[in-house]
Amino acid sequence: MSEPQPDPLTRAPLDLDAVAAATEEVTAGVAVASTRWRGLDHAITVTSYTWVSRDPALLLVCVHEDARFLDAVEQAGAWGLSVLAQDQRAVAGWLATPGRPAVGQLSRVPHRPGPATGVPLLDGALAAFECRTTAAHPAGDHVVVVGEVVGLDHPAAGADPLVRFRRSYHALA
């Protein structure tokens, strides 16, 4: 016979801090999501992104509801995703810094406009995708932004990826 299960109504409330801490055990590639809106470049470091569909080619990125980037990407309707190489940890740190100036976020980060959409794409990235937003789904305190890939580049094909694990950046090798 199977063991009796705890009553879901009397179970202690879930410890959300413990859940958040446990997510640090997830190994993730680091990328920069970027867009251009009203003449300004906006960019943030992300690990909550993935490939969704091959045909059509869809990517998603989860953006926190308080991120300034969310307003910009919702208005712009197009965004870039640059998958970072291991020598780009300073870029990852900068673009994850809360309260950094809204103007000139990429002024010291080598980049160029994507030919399909004009969104900034980072030099030195393993892969750089240009996407047009096809859907935005609120999910808890984030918005899942889905986009169709309309442009692709490999600025640093063959380089090693930047990886995030247990609150630190790592190289694979």
Ligand SMILES: Cc1cc2nc3c(=O)[nH]c(=O)nc-3n(C[C@H](O)[C@H](O)[C@H](O)COP(=O)(O)O)c2cc1C
């Ligand atoms: C390694 C790492 C991964 C992150 N991943 C995400 C993410 O997937 N989505 C997100 O909204 N914020 C993520 N953040 C936090 C944003 O990079 C950070 O809040 C940024 O400063 C937001 O900038 P903004 O307010 O100018 O948009 C991450 C931060 C770090 C350090």
